[in-house]
Amino acid sequence: MDQNESIKNMCIIDIINSSNESELIISINNATKQLISKGIVFSKSEIIKCCREKKASSSNIWTKQVARNLGALLKQIKRYKKLCELRETNINSSESELCCFGTFYDNIKYQNTNFKISFSQISCGGSHLIGLSGGNIYTWGKNIFGQLGNNSLNKELIPTIINIPSCKYISAGFSTSSFITTDGKIYSCGATENGRLGIEGVLGKTCMIPTKVKHDFIATKICSGSTNQIALSDEHHIYTWGSKYYCGMDTDVDILYPTKILEDTKFNNISLGIGGYHMMVESLAGYVYTWGHNEMGQLGFAIGKGTSQNEFNEPCCQLPTLVESAKDLYIKSISTGWGNSAFVSYDGKVYICGRNIRGQVGVDPSICKMSKLTFAYVEKFTCLTSLSHENIEKVVCGGEHCAAITKDGKLYLWGDNSYNQLCTETLGYTYTPKMVNDLTKVLDICLGTSSTFIQKKK
16 A cells, blocks of 8 residues: 555545544544645545544534535545546657757857757756757857866857766756756756755856766656756655755755755656746646745745845745645746746636846736836736637746647737847737747757747648
């Protein structure tokens, strides 16, 4: 019997063995808690049968409050069952070709460039890229911090293969690169300040080759920001490391190695945007939590909520906080950018918040709240009504522009277009999502600070 089955059976036994109203309420509430935190799958019919038997044998303790608490549990069971059914949809894994727009680094402009390599994943950092193809890792771009992993500080203009065991997942941070091997080990290279690489003995040095991170779990996903990283394990736990302000812990020291947070909760997805200082995670039960920098409302709630100060004396929420506005929605995908956050619900709608200086939230900046530096922002997740006519599959946040891919492979872009990163020659910015007519059958997209990398079906 696995651990989840054991927990489920114990919850049912506790309900059956409750001897008074207080014990019964505690037992039902514990079952609800286990579902929400660990994604324990309860059978609705089994719970109803168990409670009916309890009511028949102990009617004196079956009060209205007990019934209300049971109703809350049944509601959570129904919600989680639907969420699990929605998650069973398979992701398209077709071979793809890469198209590039905007400026990448040193004012090098890409327009519809195809490197003739079929990448299964692309990740863009501050001024470098990582590509995953058939387990092989390719890197290119700037290399000031050794983030290309080529044992030098030399930049590369085209994708160049590096020496590392076969990989299944990649993540480019602002000045770092991280890779997950097929057996779940994490390797990293690049800048080492704040312990952001999680590698023993390299703090303050330049790490120019992929080096194994110190951890004791099997990793399935990793996201890298400016000074931190976050990883998801095969057992649905999350681990963070790096700057003390953004690790999701109440600490006054940097976290040098991957450390588990929110130990009693299991998770389905994680996000930490390019050059970002805030994180967003989705629990297995479908609830969204955010923490980190919040000067622009990028956490999805009021700037003053749970606020401390970061190293720049800016508003910062150090501990993971439930996003109340998302708790009744079924979340399909999440994304964080430099100063904003977004998610897609299973009914195809996009919700977005945060920094809106260049219209990246999809709202006219002139009608938004203004920060003390007179920057436009939206502090609560807001439904992007301009895309309500489409069934959106995925949303991605970049530096100051955003993207959405529809169920049938159409691509919408909006926000800053100072370097043609919106795939149009009209410079400036737009807060209205525009469909890219020349591109169809889009599989995935990766956004940099001022660049756009599109994977389309061959």
